[in-house]
Amino acid sequence: MTTYSFLPASRSEPVRNRLGEYGLSFQVGKTVYIDSDGVAHEGEGFIDPASLSLRDGSGENGKSYFIGARSTAYQITEAEKDILVAAGIMDDPGA
Numbered sequence: 363m364t365t366y367s368f369l370p371a372s373r374s375e376p377v378r379n380r381l382g383e384y385g386l387s388f389q390v391g392k393t394v395y396i397d398s399d400g401v402a403h404e405g406e407g408f409i410d411p412a413s414l415s416l417r418d419g420s421g422e423n424g425k426s427y428f429i430g431a432r433s434t435a436y437q438i439t440e441a442e443k444d445i446l447v448a449a450g451i452m453d454d455p456g457a
Contacts (some may be wrong), residue, residue, distance in 0.1 A: 365437040366455050370430030371396045391430025394451055402449035
């Protein structure tokens with residue numbers, strides 16, 4: 363079975379205090395999930411996975427739920443890759 367490396371995008375958010383004036387920032391990762399209908403969603407912030415109808419997958423807790431700003435990438439399946447590429451969330455690794 364072929365797997366693909368996937369890590370949701372992240373951005374650097376400056377700290378909003380005096381330390382931010384010196385360039386201190388933290389990483390904010392996007393949250394990506396694939397619902398049970400096979401539709402990919404991307405957002406920022408905290409999303410309660412218990413409130414979602416998630417597809418079984420290779421993300422957090424065996425579901426298609428992926429959190430960015432992590433040190434290691436997820437190893438996703440071909441089907442997950444196809445959904446994420448079609449949604450424009452992931453570049454096609456074969457292109």
